[in-house]
Amino acid sequence: MAVEEPGGAGESGEPGAWACPRCARDLVRETMRSGRRRAKEWRRCPGCGFLGRPDLGGRPVLHPFRELTGEDGDCVFCGWEDCNRAGEAFAWNDWWCEWIVCTACGRENVRRIKRVSP
Numbered sequence: 001m002a003v004e005e006p007g008g009a010g011e012s013g014e015p016g017a018w019a020c021p022r023c024a025r026d027l028v029r030e031t032m033r034s035g036r037r038r039a040k041e042w043r044r045c046p047g048c049g050f051l052g053r054p055d056l057g058g059r060p061v062l063h064p065f066r067e068l069t070g071e072d073g074d075c076v077f078c079g080w081e082d083c084n085r086a087g088e089a090f091a092w093n094d095w096w097c098e099w100i101v102c103t104a105c106g107r108e109n110v111r112r113i114k115r116v117s118p
């Protein structure tokens with residue numbers, strides 16, 4: 001489920017006026033710049049820790065992400081620990097997949113979780 005941007009929030013069209021879908025607090029903008037790759041933007045809730053990422057296609061939606069820890073949190077590219085963030089699972093080619101973003105090196109990839117049961 002993606003979170004719809006509240007229409008007419010009265011914030012003069014400034015993107016960033018997101019409210020937390022869980023506790024309705026204003027989300028804090030967090031910019032991540034990694035190496036040569038373009039900056040990535042996130043929104044974090046100072047109350048409950050909700051983490052969202054604005055749609056890259058420019059749609060006014062926020063995709064919920066979560067921070068991974070342990071083995072799943074380690075980047076397969078740069079080897080940094082506890083740096084991965086995962087989006088919501090989606091079905092693709094008979095597999096449940098997660099979109100993984102590394103906050104250390106900025107690389108992104110899709111990780112298979114398990115087969116979609118028939």
Ligand SMILES: [Zn+2]
Pocket residue numbers: 020021022023024025045046047048049050
């Ligand atoms: Zn919240």
Ligand SMILES: [Zn+2]
Pocket residue numbers: 075076077078079080083102103104105106107
């Ligand atoms: Zn990495």
